[in-house]
Every structure is written in C-alpha cells, then in structure tokens.
Amino acid sequence: MSGYEPIRKVISGNYAAAYAARDARVQVVAAYPITPQTSIIEKIAEFIANGEADIQYVPVESEHSAMAACIGASATGARAFTATSAQGLALMHEMLHWASGARLPIVMVDVNRAMAPPWSVWDDQTDSLAQRDTGWMQFYAENNQEVYDGVLMAFKVAEQVNLPAMVVESAFILSHTYDVVEMIPQKLVDEFLPPREPLYDLADFSRPFSVGALGTPDDYYEFRYKIARAMEDAVKVIRDVGKEFGERFGRDYGSMIELYRTEDADFVFLGLGSLMGTVKQAVDVLREEGYRVGAAKVRWFRPFPKRELYELAKTVDGIAVLDRNYSFGMEGILFTETKAALYGTDAHPLVRNYIVGLGGRDFTVKDIRNVASDMMKAMEGGETSEEILWYHLKRG
Amino acid sequence: MIEVRFHGRGGQGAVTAANILASSAFKEGKYVQAFPFFGVERRGAPVTAFTRIDERPIRIKTQIYEPDIVVVLDPSLLDTVDVTAGLKDGGTVIVNTEKSKEEILSKLKKKPAKLALVDATTIALEVLGLPITNTSILGAVAKATGLVKLESVQDAIKEVFSGSLGEKNARAAEEAYNKTQVYEL
Numbered sequence: 246m247s248g249y250e251p252i253r254k255v256i257s258g259n260y261a262a263a264y265a266a267r268d269a270r271v272q273v274v275a276a277y278p279i280t281p282q283t284s285i286i287e288k289i290a291e292f293i294a295n296g297e298a299d300i301q302y303v304p305v306e307s308e309h310s311a312m313a314a315c316i317g318a319s320a321t322g323a324r325a326f327t328a329t330s331a332q333g334l335a336l337m338h339e340m341l342h343w344a345s346g347a348r349l350p351i352v353m354v355d356v357n358r359a360m361a362p363p364w365s366v367w368d369d370q371t372d373s374l375a376q377r378d379t380g381w382m383q384f385y386a387e388n389n390q391e392v393y394d395g396v397l398m399a400f401k402v403a404e405q406v407n408l409p410a411m412v413v414e415s416a417f418i419l420s421h422t423y424d425v426v427e428m429i430p431q432k433l434v435d436e437f438l439p440p441r442e443p444l445y446d447l448a449d450f451s452r453p454f455s456v457g458a459l460g461t462p463d464d465y466y467e468f469r470y471k472i473a474r475a476m477e478d479a480v481k482v483i484r485d486v487g488k489e490f491g492e493r494f495g496r497d498y499g500s501m502i503e504l505y506r507t508e509d510a511d512f513v514f515l516g517l518g519s520l521m522g523t524v525k526q527a528v529d530v531l532r533e534e535g536y537r538v539g540a541a542k543v544r545w546f547r548p549f550p551k552r553e554l555y556e557l558a559k560t561v562d563g564i565a566v567l568d569r570n571y572s573f574g575m576e577g578i579l580f581t582e583t584k585a586a587l588y589g590t591d592a593h594p595l596v597r598n599y600i601v602g603l604g605g606r607d608f609t610v611k612d613i614r615n616v617a618s619d620m621m622k623a624m625e626g627g628e629t630s631e632e633i634l635w636y637h638l639k640r641g
Numbered sequence: 642m643i644e645v646r647f648h649g650r651g652g653q654g655a656v657t658a659a660n661i662l663a664s665s666a667f668k669e670g671k672y673v674q675a676f677p678f679f680g681v682e683r684r685g686a687p688v689t690a691f692t693r694i695d696e697r698p699i700r701i702k703t704q705i706y707e708p709d710i711v712v713v714l715d716p717s718l719l720d721t722v723d724v725t726a727g728l729k730d731g732g733t734v735i736v737n738t739e740k741s742k743e744e745i746l747s748k749l750k751k752k753p754a755k756l757a758l759v760d761a762t763t764i765a766l767e768v769l770g771l772p773i774t775n776t777s778i779l780g781a782v783a784k785a786t787g788l789v790k791l792e793s794v795q796d797a798i799k800e801v802f803s804g805s806l807g808e809k810n811a812r813a814a815e816e817a818y819n820k821t822q823v824y825e826l
Contacts, residue, residue: 422676522700
C-alpha cells in the first residue's frame with residue numbers, strides 16, 4: 246500500500262499511545278492513574294465520552310487489579326489494553342506472569358519512569374527491564390511515531406504468538422513531548438489489524454475447559470517450554486509484521502535492531518528507546534568530525550535479537566552499550582544481554598558499558614561525544630577488560 | 642533548527658504557548674517538537690518550556706541549552722532567573738513588560754541582537770479578562786521573529802481553545818502582534 250493519506254497531528258507520546266489503542270479497536274481498558282502515564286488513559290476516557298471509541302473502561306483500585314481485569318477480558322477473547330509506569334508496573338508483577346502463562350495477547354504501554362525511592366517521575370528503563378523474565382515481549386519506542394506504530398504492531402504480533410507485549414516509551418521525553426505523528430486512517434488499520442481471533446471461546450459450552458488450572462510436575466515443564474518456543478517463534482513474526490507494516494504504511498520495522506550509519510563503522514552505540522534519537526544526531530556530528538561510528542537501536546528487547554546482534558558484532562571492533570538502567574550487583578542490563586548473546590560466537594568486539602541518564606538526567610550530544618572519545622581510547626589501547634562507566638557521576 | 646525557550650510561572654500557560662507555537666509552525670509545513678522542562682511544576686513557580694522547529698524530522702531528545710529565541714511571559718522572572726543563559730549570538734529576546742527597552746536591557750545578563758517588548762498582561766486583561774499571557778505573547782513572537790505567520794498562530798490557538806474563548810485568544814494574539822515594539826540592537 247502506498248500513497249495513502251496519513252492523518253498528521255502534533256501530539257504527545259501519551260496521546261500517540263491513546264490514539265493507537267483507539268485505532269486498534271481495543272475493547273477493554275482497565276487502568277489506574279500514575280504519572281507520567283495518566284494522560285494515556287485520560288485520553289482514552291475522553292474518546293469513550295465523546296463517542297469516538299466503543300471501549301469498556303474498567304476503573305480499578307490498583308495496577309494489580311488493572312492487569313487482573315485485562316487478563317479476565319483477554320481470556321474471554323477481547324482485545325485488552327492498559328498502561329502504567331514504575332511502581333505501578335512493579336505492583337502488576339505477579340499478574341504479568343499470569344498474562345503470559347495463560348497465553349493472553351494483552352498489550353500494555355509502560356512509560357519508563359525511575360523506581361523510587363528517592364521519588365522520581367523521570368525517565369529510567371529499570372522498571373520495564375526488571376520485568377524481563379515475565380514472558381512479555383518488549384518493544385522500545387524512539388519517538389512518538391514509534392509509540393503509535395508500536396502499539397498497532399504489538400497487537401498483531403501478540404495475537405499471532407499468544408503472548409502479551411509491552412510497548413515502552415520514555416517519561417516526559419516522549420510522554421509529554423509534542424511531536425509530529427502520522428496516524429493511519431481507520432480503514433487501513435483495520436486491514437492491517439483485523440479483529441482478534443481467540444484460540445478458544447469461553448462461552449462455547451460444547452467445549453468446556455479450564456484456564457489457569459493446576460500444573461503438576463508432570464505438566465508444568467512443558468507449559469514453560471511452549472512459552473519459550475512461542476517467544477523464539479515471535480522473532481520471525483515480529484520481522485514479518487514489521488515488514489508488512491512498512492509495505493502498507495511506509496515505515497519499515499522488518500529488523501529488530503535498527504541500524505544507523507553502521508556500514509564501515511569502527512564502533513557503534515547500542516541502546517534502547519528515546520535516547521537513541523539523540524545518539525543518531527550525535528553520530529552525524531561525530532561522522533563530520535572524522536569518527537567512523539554508527540548507532541544500533543534495539544527495538545525489541547524480548548525476544549532478544551541475538552542473531553541480528555551477532556551479524557552486527559561481526560562487522561565492528563567495538564560496541565558502546567548505553568544503559569539507562571542498572572542491575573545492582575552486576576551492570577547495565579542491556580550490557581549483560583549483549584555479552585551473553587555474543588558469548589561462544591566468533592564475534593569479539595570490545596564491549597563497554599556506559600550507565601547514562603538514570604532518573605531522567607539529560608544525556609546530550611556533548612555527552613555522546615565524550616563517550617565516543619572514551620571508546621576510541623579504549624579501542625586504541627587494546628583494552629579488553631569489561632568496564633562499567635558511571636558516566637555522569639559527580640565526583641569529588 | 643530554531644530552538645525557543647519560554648520562561649513563565651506555573652499557571653501562565655508557558656507549556657501551552659510552546660505547544661501552540663509548535664502547532665503554528667507545523668501548519669506551515671515544518672517539523673516541530675514542544676515540551677516542558679521535565680520538572681515538578683507548581684502554580685506560581687518558575688516554569689520553562691521549549692519548542693524546536695526544523696525543515697527536517699527532529700531526532701534530538703534533550704533539553705535546550707543554547708536557544709535562538711527566549712520568550713519571557715512574566716517580567717518578574719527577570720530579577721530571579723538568568724533568562725539569557727546560553728542564548729546564541731544573534732539571538733532574540735521577547736519580554737512581556739510595560740517597562741522601557743533600557744530598563745529591560747539592564748536586567749539581561751547577555752545583550753541580544755534583537756529585543757521585542759509588549760505589554761501582554763494588559764492586553765490579556767483587556768481581551769480575556771484574565772492575566773494569562775501565553776496567547777498574547779505568541780503574537781509578539783510572530784511579529785518579532787517572523788518564524789510563523791500571525792494567521793497560523795491564530796489557527797493553532799483556535800484548535801486549543803474552542804468557540805468564543807478561541808476567538809478571544811486569537812484577538813489577544815493579534816493585539817499583541819500590532820503593539821509589539823521590536824528593537825535591533
């Protein structure tokens with residue numbers, strides 16, 4: 246499909262999420278307010294009040310209940326959506342396992358926000374990355390357009406592999422920043438994302454069965470294996486859906502890692518989400534200054550794009566992993582995953598970890614230039630030790 | 642890329658002003674970005690908001706440290722905030738004030754290349770009956786910078802405020818446009 250007329254609007258990342266939920270024709274939304282997520286569900290409530298969307302909105306008393314309500318709705322075959330941030334996501338944790346274990350294709354937007362204490366409402370990836378092992382797929386948006394596109398693709402992928410998906414955007418940097426977003430006319434969204442076809446019909450009494458039953462040691466193991474396989478299979482589905490999205494709407498998401506000027510690069514910056522927009526800008530500046538450098542943005546963190554990372558790692562001498570998150574007692578979370586994915590392969594770039602922007606500290610083009618210069622020094626010195634740099638730390 | 646920084650106080654509509662300026666430029670075919678300082682705003686406390694305008698999609702996601710244009714919605718901020726911090730050489734400062742050019746210049750740490758003054762508070766009180774200066778000051782921005790047309794600002798205002806409120810705010814912008822004094826320094 247080409248030459249369609251998009252609906253261009255200047256909207257916030259949160260509104261992009263709300264419009265996408267509306268255009269995906271979600272049937273049930275259950276959510277609890279938390280900064281900086283709240284304007285997503287407020288906008289959805291407005292759509293319902295204005296008659297722009299036919300959605301059953303379930304007000305609940307906590308995020309745990311929000312996810313429980315989505316699980317109930319999704320189990321009946323409905324397309325269910327919610328949104329949260331930080332402590333809210335943490336409170337959902339138990340239910341996240343339920344959603345994936347029951348193989349329910351719920352889509353949630355998490356607005357990345359730093360975990361308290363100390364209280365913070367600003368951007369930090371640790372909240373979503375800490376949910377790494379819950380069986381949810383995770384898509385990280387660089388900008389408001391990707392929030393909108395991400396929600397639509399997440400539903401399509403989730404409903405094919407029967408696993409839930411999280412679309413992650415940055416607190417304020419996207420959630421409250423107004424930017425140009427091209428929305429897709431409803432008819433074309435409907436063609437891309439037809440109504441959900443659930444695996445079963447709870448109301449079909451000729452085929453009675455249980456959801457969430459006891460799994461004895463004789464069965465549980467196989468249930469886990471099937472989820473593991475579904476997550477592996479999701480890699481192909483994600484790439485196919487991303488490619489189809491590009492063919493229909495002109496924005497290609499056919500790769501799980503987006504490469505920017507990585508051809509002939511000595512080293513690349515690897516990272517997630519909104520900070521990669523600034524990194525691309527910095528790459529242009531650094532290229533003009535003679536650095537051979539590129540950017541690699543991990544769009545999907547779960548399933549982890551092992552193969553694509555390996556293909557990239559073979560072509561570069563260094564990878565500077567930018568983590569706006571931290572796993573205490575270890576290192577940046579993307580750093581760990583990167584090394585694990587490359588272990589035992591014939592790709593041996595120097596991989597270094599830069600801890601940046603925690604709790605919303607601004608990470609600027611100047612900062613990226615400093616990282617580049619440190620990276621070059623490490624590569625020229627033949628340094629091979631893994632090192633974690635707390636880049637912004639106030640010293641002395 | 643043109644970068645604009647708004648200084649106001651919580652409740653005066655600096656964030657809305659940044660959004661409306663972005664929408665105005667978007668109407669003229671530009672790529673835009675508008676966002677508040679990522680802080681915890683309170684009514685009356687100093688507030689900063691930003692707008693970026695470019696011919697190409699805007700990828701950068703940081704705050705603005707070296708603005709081309711600074712817009713001050715509340716003149717009392719000149720005594721407490723260094724509004725010209727990081728202002729580019731050749732930059733423009735637009736101030737809501739009833740004071741003279743000399744008085745305002747004496748309060749600025751850096752002398753801009755262009756200074757525009759307008760008594761937006763009086764205009765807002767006359768036209769809206771409220772001292773909310775965000776829509777008036779945008780008329781001054783259009784006049785002083787030529788960054789966007791007054792008509793685009795008025796269209797964008799009417800999208801944010803519907804009905805007679807939109808008409809009034811659009812009129813406030815026009816009044817300010819006509820009354821803004823621009824000084825090349």
